[in-house]
Amino acid sequence: MKQVTLSKENILGLIAIGLFVLMSISVPGFLSSNNLTNMMFQLPEFGLFALAMMVVIVTGGIDLSITYTAALAGVAIAILSSNGYPMIIAILGGIAVGLLCGLMNGFIIAKIGVSPILVTLGTMVLFEGLILSITKGNSISGFSPEYTLIGNGYYLGLIPLSIIIFLFVAILTSVLLNKTVWGRSVYMVGSNPVASLFSGVNNSKVLMKVYLYSALLATIASIIMTSRYNTVKVDLGSSYLLQSVAAAVLGGTEIQGGYGKVIGTLYAVMIFQMISSGLNLMGVPRPIVTVIMGVILIAVLIINFIKVKADENKQKKLAETA
Structure with missing residues (x-):
């Protein structure tokens, strides 16, 4: 029987769906038309910065x-x-x-x-x-x-x-990178x-x-x-700088370069947007939301680092036994 494996982008997509269901059930007002409209207006600007950062990090x-x-x-x-x-x-x-x-x-x-x-x-x-x-x-x-x-x-x-x-722009970026x-x-x-x-x-x-x-x-x-x-002012979009790095990395883009997909970045942007919106509706202060985003970024970087080291060790063992 063939083993079914999910890519990290597909796993991230499932996490995004699960998070949406969780937020819908546990956060009052998350599914309100006002909140959904706000998320739809905020997501493009964040998403564009995340895609811009992703393309650079791939190199x-x-x-x-x-x-x-x-x-x-x-x-x-x-x-x-x-x-x-x-x-x-x-x-x-x-x-x-x-x-x-x-x-x-x-x-x-x-x-x-x-x-x-x-x-x-x-x-x-x-x-x-x-x-x-x-x-x-x-x-x-x-x-x-x-x-x-x-x-x-x-x-x-x-x-x-x-x-x-x-x-x-997301479709164009995907075509440019892959085709x-x-x-x-x-x-x-x-x-x-x-x-x-x-x-x-x-x-x-x-x-x-x-x-x-x-x-x-x-x-x-x-x-x-x-x-x-x-x-327009000097700090226009400044809050998106580190969030765009976090979204690109969470979306599966390798921080050392060589790998990254648009769809993974899109899923990550959606996840960050839902977390931010949900915490705001729960009354969590904005500085605390920023701290949580930073913790997520650090955690993802650590997990990716451990995974890379584990893959390197696995390759060494395979080379030694060959």
């Missing part, structure tokens, strides 16, 4: 600047909009600024060879300083009504437009950059595109957030 890197990339792109949109430019020009300007941020990260990491954590930590501080210099620490608000529809509008009066945008030469190269670079180089892969070109794509996703998240809140 063995990390991007600590994604939330400030988003904030700087949002500031660019606000400034262009407030100076009378058409909304489409303002959005394109914001995307250009976001891509410039990604280009800076990618160039220093891929071409110069500086560690991703050091580069993105530096650019995080740089982007934050630029935003503070432009805004003087204040928020910028007053977007056009058409723009606010992106984050607050519905399709057919039922489905938030932001959810549709997020699902489109294109670039996507296969991303996994190769993350698994073994030396081997991929000798296989004819242009590692630096692959990494440049990864950080550009990560910045693009962060910018799309910025568009959704600024249109939803009708304001």
